[in-house]
Amino acid sequence: MSKHRSYFVERLKKGDVRAFEQVFNTHYADLCRFAQKFVIELDDAREIVQDTFVKLWEIKHSLSQDTSVKSYLYKAVRNNCLDYLKHIRISNEYKEDLLRKIMDSGFKSIASPENCLDGLIEKELEDRINDAIASLPDRCREIFELSRFKGLKYREIAEELNISIKTVETQMSRAIHSLHKKLADYFE
Amino acid sequence: MVNKEKIIKYLLGETSEKESTLVNQWLNENEKNRKYFSEIEFVWKTSGIAQNIEQNDVEKDRKIFIQKIGELPDKETTKSSEPVRRSLQLFRSSEGLNYYHWLRIAAIFILAFCLSWTVFYFMNRKPYTGSLAYNQIITAKGQKSQIILSDGTKVWLNSETTLKYPSAFNEMKREVFLEGEAFFEVKKKGNKIPFVVKTSEIDIKVLGTSFNVMAYPDEETIETTVVKGSVCIIRKGLKSSPDQNIILKPNQKVTLLKKGSRVILSEIETEKPTLIKSTKAIQPISPSEKVQILISRKVDIELHTAWKDDRLIFQSETFENICYKLERWYDVKIHVRNEELKKYRYTGKFVHKETINQVLEILNLTTPINYTFKQNDLFIDKVTE
The missing domain is CATH 1.10.1740.10 (RNA polymerase sigma factor, region 2, helix turn helix motif)
Known part of the structure; x- marks a missing residue:
């Protein structure tokens, strides 16, 4: 060797x-x-x-x-x-x-x-973040990933998915709320 | 009023000036607000860990790396330069070794070289020459099949399909060759061993995903539809520019028009396609060539994968196309003797393993047709009043 x-x-x-x-x-x-x-x-x-x-x-x-x-x-x-x-x-x-x-x-x-x-x-935090993202509803996750990983603006996401900016806002808020809850014990 | 949505918008730089002022005021109000804000910020930032590097980017970066080192001067002669000196502290210094040491090192190298060459030659002959033992599975017309490959990957084969695969995958790559239609459920093997499906005009590279590939030699297009995960489509002849590869996400489909095809994409596409915005992905191979690739988003997955559960589904498909499918599905040769009929479009589902006669009867309900069987040949006419 x-x-x-x-x-x-x-x-x-x-x-x-x-x-x-x-x-x-x-x-x-x-x-x-x-x-x-x-x-x-x-x-x-x-x-x-x-x-x-x-x-x-x-x-x-x-x-x-x-x-x-x-x-x-x-x-x-x-x-x-x-x-x-x-x-x-x-x-x-x-x-x-x-x-x-x-x-x-x-x-x-x-x-x-x-x-x-x-x-x-x-790997704990990593796994938990992965799990948390994976457990988002499909649409919500898609929007979150476009924003977080592709760096798209709300307006661009709305255009790409053919939805309103308001919907993007709501979904993003839902996504982050859900992740926040899942990682709650990191913030004691 | 500052709510969660506004905080997230603020974090992402999406707020107007007025909204930003509001959030700042809200942050200044009390410690509780600031704590909440910093938690949301932490969640947002750390979620970046979940982003995986895509094979595409690895290839891009490798090109950049190779280019960079090609441009760097060779520092063989400048051993005393700063970075080298630092690294000499990291590793055992080779300065101050005497002649015999060098001789010993040389001897070790020669021995090591011979040994490793021998070991390489005899042990890795197969993977290095690429001559893996291949198996082949062929489904006839009217047949379907399913197979589990040595890495745990599941493959469903549609009728008239050939899959060539190694009896055991080697450690560096997993490659199979497909002609026809197949649905793959690929087992992930770490992050570095992609699974590659090779077809006549494209390679489909994935890590762990499910997707459908339709690449019949007699069809004008090759279609790849992603159900889960993401796949990378590499067009042959474009190896030199990895940024022309296409990454597909779930519910997306790429349709590639084969060379010399007569079909116009807008005619075959019925699922309200969105042409991908970045032009790089649809760069033609040569300037004279027309754009040959179409990416559709939000496609109906069921439409493309129903065959593996023995369900025959058409959505606004031309009679001509339906006949191709029926030929493979029921192992018949169909002759349509009316050009007009070929262009008619049908939508429908056959989910109870109907016989070809039942299917024809149902088609007959919408458009009156005459059909006659002569052994394996089926002749279809339009009934004209």
Whole structure:
């Protein structure tokens, strides 16, 4: 196994683009999800992970053959996320609040990459949010996702779904009310 | 009056100036209001965790990454540069090793290379050459079938359909080849092993979803309808630009007109289609080519999946099209001897496993038709008064 690894690292060191592509394919989506646990927004996560891969390319010559690329990537992504949050903290007190809440609510373990490598990421909040969103009525969920994930304005959602802006408002309120109720014990 | 709707609007930047002032005043009133607001804000922000990266975006990002590293100068010669030095602290430093160390490392590499090459060659021969052992399941006219693949994915096959699938999927990809119509209920395998249905002109890439694909060689269109989850449609010949891929969500259907097709989309489409707004998804392959893809939202799922429960449903479908379906459904060859009749449209459901004679009798009620069987051939005429 380690021989396989060193051969692979050797290809990375040589700047073999296909080897980098392979690493990217294998880890990118998972790393984005990992980064998302820190920075929440998918777009931020993507940017951080992308930068981390570029950095890996820049430092490829200094990789040693016993390097685990995977744990390097997780470690680097985690550090970059924390840097990002530190930087954000100055400008946005909400983020501080969020970070504290996440860390307090059983998310401490994400600070150590070993855990996530074992697939032991603390998934509770994530699962609960997923469940809460999944349990919304179809229409309500559709509207919520268009707003939250696609970043559409009320007006755009109304146009896209051919409904009134008032309906969008009502459905959004229903969605958030329902999520709020399901996560109520986070706010004691 | 500040209510929940207004708070959410405020959070999303949807409020007017006047409304924003109201919310600000409300926030200043007391701690209870502020606490409520911060809870709603927390719910809104953290719900972002639920957003999953789409395969489409992964591919887009990979392209960007490959492009970026192609533009970067190779830093082989600038080992003392800042980022490299930092990383040297992360990993075992290779400076200060003497000649024998290098020799040992070289020997290890050579050995490792030989070993891993041998291991790769003998163990992974199959996945690497792509020569998986394929099985094939074929349904004849008038037949339907169902199969569970090695990954747990369930497939319903409609009549006259061929599905080619590996007897065991390898770890990197799950690929099947389809000609005909099938309904897939795909088992999710982590986030990185997509399930790909290959048809003559498009690939359909999914993680864990249910959807219907109709890709008969004798039909002018290929249709994909999503029931659950989302799917990514990749048109062949467009591999170089992943942003031309189409992502379909539940209750959406994409209709692709095959090359050289004579049909005009507006004629075949009866479900009040909405052309997708972003033009990127409907970019023709070449400028001379007409737009060949139509995305319909809010389609009636039942219409497209009823066949798997033995229900035959038509919605404003031309007689000609209905005949194609009946041919496959009942294993007959239909000859319509009236051009006008072919253009008539019918809506109806046959849910009690009617025989072809019963179906024809019911069609006869709306438009008087004459039909005669000659063995497996069915001749249909319009009755003219």
